[in-house]
Amino acid sequence: MSERTHSTRILAIVALFFSSYIVGIYSAARASSQLLNSDAAHNASRSLEDKLDLLDKEAASLTETGLARSSSRNPRWFPFYTIGRFSNDICLGNNLLMGTCVISGECTDNNGVAAGSCSTITNQAICCIYQRTCGASTSYNNTYFYNSNYPAPFAGGGRCSIVVTPPDSTICQLRIDFLALSLAPPTGDGLCSTDALTISGGASQVPTICGENSGQHVYVDFNGVGSITISVATSGSYTFNRQWQFQLRMIGCTSATLAPAGCLQYHMGSSGNIASFNYVSAASSALNSIGVQGTRQLASMRYGICIRKATGICSITYSQVSSDAYSFTMTNDVGAVDPTLLATSAVQSQDCTTDYIIIPAPTQGGTNMPSDRFCGLGLVATTSAAKPFVVYVVTDANEEMDISNRGFYLSYSQNSCPVL
Numbered sequence: 001m002s003e004r005t006h007s008t009r010i011l012a013i014v015a016l017f018f019s020s021y022i023v024g025i026y027s028a029a030r031a032s033s034q035l036l037n038s039d040a041a042h043n044a045s046r047s048l049e050d051k052l053d054l055l056d057k058e059a060a061s062l063t064e065t066g067l068a069r070s071s072s073r074n075p076r077w078f079p080f081y082t083i084g085r086f087s088n089d090i091c092l093g094n095n096l097l098m099g100t101c102v103i104s105g106e107c108t109d110n111n112g113v114a115a116g117s118c119s120t121i122t123n124q125a126i127c128c129i130y131q132r133t134c135g136a137s138t139s140y141n142n143t144y145f146y147n148s149n150y151p152a153p154f155a156g157g158g159r160c161s162i163v164v165t166p167p168d169s170t171i172c173q174l175r176i177d178f179l180a181l182s183l184a185p186p187t188g189d190g191l192c193s194t195d196a197l198t199i200s201g202g203a204s205q206v207p208t209i210c211g212e213n214s215g216q217h218v219y220v221d222f223n224g225v226g227s228i229t230i231s232v233a234t235s236g237s238y239t240f241n242r243q244w245q246f247q248l249r250m251i252g253c254t255s256a257t258l259a260p261a262g263c264l265q266y267h268m269g270s271s272g273n274i275a276s277f278n279y280v281s282a283a284s285s286a287l288n289s290i291g292v293q294g295t296r297q298l299a300s301m302r303y304g305i306c307i308r309k310a311t312g313i314c315s316i317t318y319s320q321v322s323s324d325a326y327s328f329t330m331t332n333d334v335g336a337v338d339p340t341l342l343a344t345s346a347v348q349s350q351d352c353t354t355d356y357i358i359i360p361a362p363t364q365g366g367t368n369m370p371s372d373r374f375c376g377l378g379l380v381a382t383t384s385a386a387k388p389f390v391v392y393v394v395t396d397a398n399e400e401m402d403i404s405n406r407g408f409y410l411s412y413s414q415n416s417c418p419v420l
């Protein structure tokens with residue numbers, strides 16, 4: 001037997017030992033818990049299951065019950081903790097959703113969906129996806145929240161909510177990714193009065209949004225260990241195919257993906273796009289209160305879009321998405337302007353008091369701009385070296401003088417520091 005085969009065999013034996021060890025512990029406990037269940041001694045089985053959970057979960061693994069778990073035990077004293085840590089990693093399911101790697105019985109017990117194996121040590125470890133709809137509550141990381149019958153649309157009527165509770169105080173933020181979000185559009189004055197997504201209970205404000213927002217996201221600060229409620233209200237009297245699927249991510253207080261204070265959105269790419277809520281290049285079909293074609297832009301916004309500065313980067317440049325002439329139409333009458341002038345300096349305005357974005361310390365073509373506010377019907381490429389990288393968005397409560405505008409859809413790119 002060669003040296004190599006020999007060590008491979010030893011490894012295999014060790015792996016086999018540990019896999020049967022952990023599966024054994026879990027199965028034995030499950031078997032006895034089933035036994036106890038059948039004796040109707042539910043309380044006893046509950047506490048056994050809790051002990052079991054303590055064994056095969058690490059602190060970062062989240063529980064739906066939100067029970068405070070003892071963290072006073074020192075994991076290093078227990079060999080199975082080491083395997084538990086491995087098995088409770090974040091995993092990508094074979095349905096391309098994010099899950100948590102757990103022993104399959106635990107996934108079933110917690111109403112998860114098994115989406116493929118996630119460990120080379122044991123085929124008992126599966127990637128468990130938590131999917132929830134109206135009326136649910138969760139403390140699991142990467143819970144997916146969707147409309148009833150998703151991916152089929154929902155015709156509307158009523159309120160659909162989920163309550164998200166952080167498992168402990170090491171979690172500071174909730175990142176909500178709108179993988180799909182299509183609700184009834186705002187009125188021609190930019191009000192979400194037919195359908196509305198509201199997010200409450202956090203320590204930071206989230207504006208009410210509606211319309212088309214697939215691909216957008218928001219960050220909300222948890223208020224200690226208090227819960228955050230995500231609620232979609234829809235009006236059944238308005239015929240529309242609503243649809244949503246959100247990914248709910250727990251962000252640890254020391255995570256590199258924690259958004260800085262004041263950022264409703266946080267982008268981490270060295271380049272990418274930012275857009276106002278309900279941005280679509282096509283005009284709104286709704287009329288506004290003065291009877292002309294309304295806006296897509298949502299009223300009463302006040303938030304920051306932050307971009308994480310990459311290493312070796314000194315500034316950031318924002319420009320309109322060039323394929324879309326309407327990609328900066330924030331104030332004034334889109335229809336009254338020669339379309340060839342849209343997106344040019346001829347219609348960029350810095351005299352902004354109603355709806356505008358703020359780019360701190362802006363320069364255009366190397367020249368400092370007199371004001372950091374931008375509105376009108378075009379934005380010339382604008383660079384800022386102010387840190388952190390942020391664009392503030394402000395819209396007032398009255399969009400009636402804004403005719404047929406869409407909002408903004410910008411691309412950003414981070415610029416390397418000059419070589420000295």
Ligand SMILES: *[C@@H]1O[C@H](CO)[C@@H](O)[C@H](O)[C@H]1NC(C)=O
Binds near residue numbers: 041042
């Ligand atoms: C479980 O415990 C609760 C109180 O802790 C008690 O009211 C209940 O009767 C118990 N159930 C069983 C099945 O023993």
Ligand SMILES: *[C@@H]1O[C@H](CO)[C@@H](O)[C@H](O)[C@H]1NC(C)=O
Binds near residue numbers: 098142257
């Ligand atoms: C939750 O999952 C995300 C991946 O979607 C990961 O980045 C994050 O660190 C996880 N949070 C915790 C507290 O483990």
